[in-house]
Amino acid sequence: MHEVREILEALSAGKINVKEAEEKLQRLELRRIGSLAVIDPGREHRSGIPEVVMAETKTSEQLARIIQGMLEAKRFVLTTRASEAQVEYLEDYLTDFEFDIRGGNNHITLLIHHPDWKPKRRGGTIAVITAGTSDEFFAEEAEAVAEVMGVEVLKFRDVGVAGIHRLIEPLEQIREKGVDAIVVFAGMEGALPTVVASLVDIPVIGVPVPIGYGHGGKGETALSSMLQSCAPGLAVVNIGNGLGGGGIAALIALKASYE
Template sequence: MEIQEILESLKAGKTSVKNAKKLLSLYSIEEIEEFAKIDINRRKRRGIPEVIFAETKELEEIKKIIEKTLEKTNSVIISRIKKKDYQKIITFSKKLKVKIEIGKNSSSLLLFKKPIKFHGGKVGILTAGTSDIGVAEESRLMCEAMNCRCITSYDVGVAGIQRIFPVLKKMIKEDVDCIIVAAGMEGALATLVSTMVDIPIIGIPTSAGYGYGGKGIAALASMLQSCSLGLSVVNIDNGIAAGGIAANIANRAKKSK
């Protein structure tokens, strides 16, 4: 529906104020010069915060998007910041007097104005190796921005399979609603975890690996070909997507409890 139709429908009593507000929120876009259109109501509409993919953006563009987004919302994630821009963005964010959550071994940041309340669901996050932590941390930042509490355990892959059992025991005890598994090489950890729990699993194939099948290709193929049901898979190194899906699952589970 166009804005005029929504308003006429409201005036005629054909729709409620609540529904009209929801429909109008679809038109809430903040334009920044001629290079960006910010969907500032995405959080209200979908529960998902604004994410800036910084890898292909200029520093000044990133700064302007950060500033405009934080004028209208409480938080923003900056993903895949170029090495030369990383410290500059932190310095700029401090000038805005916002809080900064830094992803370990990651080039991503979560900026927020008011403390985030973890009133959503619970998400477990695992990595097969230390090389996978940066991707997993993107997922953590996304989940926390969506009010989920995260329980993490890193470097618990199949090269030392005994490491995974106490970790899973803890996650089951904590009653996590979803588990994210980031794994490179052959990506076996995602299948292994999904065979042992009755919890939705989201696999992230990472680009850690050698030669043939490297750059995440073998891990992606392995996860896609998994014979264990209950495992879904996102694209290579896409921690942001995995975090968004996991948090949506966890938050909906929380509502139904």
């Protein structure tokens, strides 16, 4: 609800008039883009997590129209699972906006925003840990959504159980920084989230990654392993759902920072 609060505070302080406040509040309402989509600019103010556009299965033209409509109503749009071709099209189509591009290999997380916008730090800190370098594109979804929600993100890469000693330094930093929640990404056997949850006293969200060999190698084994974890501080989202894991962790961190 922070954007609504900012509008009301600006009105109370005399920085904007009633008409301007009304116009700003109207931008948070549902908007229809022809028969293509109904966008929800105010979702963040109800649920705490902004509406995110999933690029996968959309044409470049559809994606551009949806994002343009959202940018008319708010200052930024977060898009996940975009391809290189879609990003190239968007850069040519949305020339008045700035792009923060993360990931690759047709798994791009894209933050498009007005030139004068930047995420406002609101409080709380999360850590994002990956077992292997192959998990990075999924982790970047979690990091992006947490950052636009105003949460600080600590990032630790390639510290999987095949070299468990690599986890010591990240856990020391997590304790020193007073991290509120951890998102752990792992493919293969999916053991790392259980290990982390057994060593910390804060919530851990496990994200199974569709990386591995042969039978169960598309994330099924990692998911089953995490669901059967004997570490009670671990919660699990579905295979590859970096966005969901990051959003949950950020909500926990924001709540902790308010108390």
